[in-house]
Amino acid sequence: MFNNQTLVLDTHCEVYDLLTPWADALFWNLQEHIENDKLIPGAIYLIGRQQFSINVPIIRQLITDNVIKVILSNPAEGSDTIRTHCDTEFHIVDLVKSKKILIIGGGDMDSSWPCLQYDSFLPKLYDYTENLEVCARSNEIYNNKIKSYKFLFLNGRARSHRRYLLDRFLNSGLLRQSIWTNLDHANGSIQYLNSCYEVDRYHGQLDIPTDNSFVKQHLFNAEWGEIYLKAEPYIDTYFSLVTETVFNYPYSFRTEKIWKPVAIGHPWIAVANCGYYRDMHNLGFQTFGHVIDESFDQIEHNLTRLERIAEIVEDLCQQDLVKFLEECYTVCKYNQQHLAEMRITVRKEFPDRFFQFIEQDNFS
Numbered sequence: 001m002f003n004n005q006t007l008v009l010d011t012h013c014e015v016y017d018l019l020t021p022w023a024d025a026l027f028w029n030l031q032e033h034i035e036n037d038k039l040i041p042g043a044i045y046l047i048g049r050q051q052f053s054i055n056v057p058i059i060r061q062l063i064t065d066n067v068i069k070v071i072l073s074n075p076a077e078g079s080d081t082i083r084t085h086c087d088t089e090f091h092i093v094d095l096v097k098s099k100k101i102l103i104i105g106g107g108d109m110d111s112s113w114p115c116l117q118y119d120s121f122l123p124k125l126y127d128y129t130e131n132l133e134v135c136a137r138s139n140e141i142y143n144n145k146i147k148s149y150k151f152l153f154l155n156g157r158a159r160s161h162r163r164y165l166l167d168r169f170l171n172s173g174l175l176r177q178s179i180w181t182n183l184d185h186a187n188g189s190i191q192y193l194n195s196c197y198e199v200d201r202y203h204g205q206l207d208i209p210t211d212n213s214f215v216k217q218h219l220f221n222a223e224w225g226e227i228y229l230k231a232e233p234y235i236d237t238y239f240s241l242v243t244e245t246v247f248n249y250p251y252s253f254r255t256e257k258i259w260k261p262v263a264i265g266h267p268w269i270a271v272a273n274c275g276y277y278r279d280m281h282n283l284g285f286q287t288f289g290h291v292i293d294e295s296f297d298q299i300e301h302n303l304t305r306l307e308r309i310a311e312i313v314e315d316l317c318q319q320d321l322v323k324f325l326e327e328c329y330t331v332c333k334y335n336q337q338h339l340a341e342m343r344i345t346v347r348k349e350f351p352d353r354f355f356q357f358i359e360q361d362n363f364s
Contacts, residue, residue: 005358006043013048013073014120015104018350030055041067044358046104049074049085056090063100069363071102075120078107078246078253082115099363104354107246107253108279116357118350119283121256123343124227125263134229138265138336142329144235150177150317152237152266154257156216156226158186161247161271161306168310174317178241179233183216190215197233199225226256234266238321239328241313244272248302252279265336267328269316271309274300284338286331291324292316 009016009023010030020026025040027033030051045068052059052072062068072092074082082105087093095101102114109115125131153169155162166188169175182191195203205219219225234240240261246253250273258280261268267288270276277287277297287294292312299305316324 003355003359006040008040008043008045008068010046010048010051010073012050013046014075015046015073015118015350015354016048018347019046019354022351022355031058034058039068042069044069044071044363046071046073049077052090056092060092060095063095070100071104073104075104075106075118077105078249078255079105079109079113079115079251080107080246080249080253082107082109083113102357102363106255107249108251110251116354118353119254119346121254122259122339122346125229125256125259126340126343128227131227131229131263134231135264135336137231137235138332140231140235141264141266142325145322145325147238147321148236149179150174150238150321151179151313152233152240152261153178153180153243154240155181155187155243156183157214158184159243159245159247161302162243163187164306165241165243165271165310169313172314174314177317179237183214183219185213192219193233197230197236199228199230201228229260229264231264234261234264237266238325239267239269239316242268242270242272244270244276246273247271247306248273250274250300252276254280259339262332262335262339265332267325267332269309269313271306274298274302274305283342285335286338288328288331290331291327 006024007019007022008025008027009019011026011028024043025038027038030047033039047059047070059070063070082103086096092101096103096113099114104116104118106118106120108117155166166182179193179197180191181193182188192198192206195206198206202219202225205221242257242261244253244257245255252273252275258268258270262285269292275297277294280287296305296308296312299308
């Protein structure tokens with residue numbers, strides 16, 4: 001309980017562990033919770049996407065009847081995806097806009113949506129012992145000065161900005177100078193990592209037939225395989241070209257895609273929304289404006305920004321990348337340390353932010 005407000009948590013929601021000390025009750029199946037007469041009138045119910053999705057009519061009725069207050073918790077998704085879910089899947093935009101439902105999401109969002117942003121991906125990389133062992137090898141990136149490839153370019157689900165760059169670099173021959181993947185036929189031909197670059201636990205999946213349209217779930221055995229780090233693809237390249245999930249939507253959503261090169265100390269260029277670098281700076285991270293032109297971050301027109309990023313990559317690949325890597329070392333080491341500190345901070349500060357959010361965005 002907080003300030004006389006009863007809190008009920010869905011055990012499947014992604015902030016469950018962070019708020020458990022303040023929970024008055026827990027549930028794992030909302031329908032059974034209700035059928036067993038455990039519903040607490042007047043309580044705030046924090047509900048994860050899975051339970052929300054299968055109980056939308058029940059939730060809407062409970063809100064309409066002023067029985068409970070509801071927060072949809074889905075910090076694994078960016079604001080663009082959450083808006084889509086609220087509109088086309090849940091049909092609750094009216095309840096959100098009227099503050100009958102609040103949201104916890106992973107991306108920044110338009111102020112007309114009552115949303116608490118939580119960087120859920122930021123702290124997770126260091127939760128895995130395997131990743132800590134890999135990050136301890138970061139100096140090998142800088143000791144191995146002559147590399148087999150110029151950049152690392154990992155792509156999973158089809159996105160228009162990924163397809164654009166894959167097509168462009170294929171036509172220019174630049175893909176041959178990179179370690180790259182494409183796990184969705186909608187982006188072009190399927191491309192897996194070579195076994196020497198893939199995480200060991202997925203070696204047995206690399207011979208999957210490539211006639212499937214989207215092979216990521218097969219490759220990673222339907223688990224979140226993207227969370228794991230392997231040192232070799234970073235050691236054998238000079239920088240990462242990070243194609244984030246969000247590009248066309250004007251609000252940042254930081255995923256494991258950016259935190260992986262940050263965690264291992266690899267220079268990076270982010271292909272993301274306008275203002276993404278600005279938001280990274282606001283979190284205290286440094287970028288590489290001293291060696292490349294990062295003004296593309298403020299280009300609002302999406303295609304123009306994408307074209308400028310492509311030009312930056314092409315130009316950089318013509319330069320002395322050994323020197324580039326040396327000039328990035330201090331920034332990368334700073335970011336590694338800052339990420340380790342932020343991992344603790346974002347989790348520690350979340351409960352206070354959550355309760356402030358409830359008070360400030362008070363339910364209507």
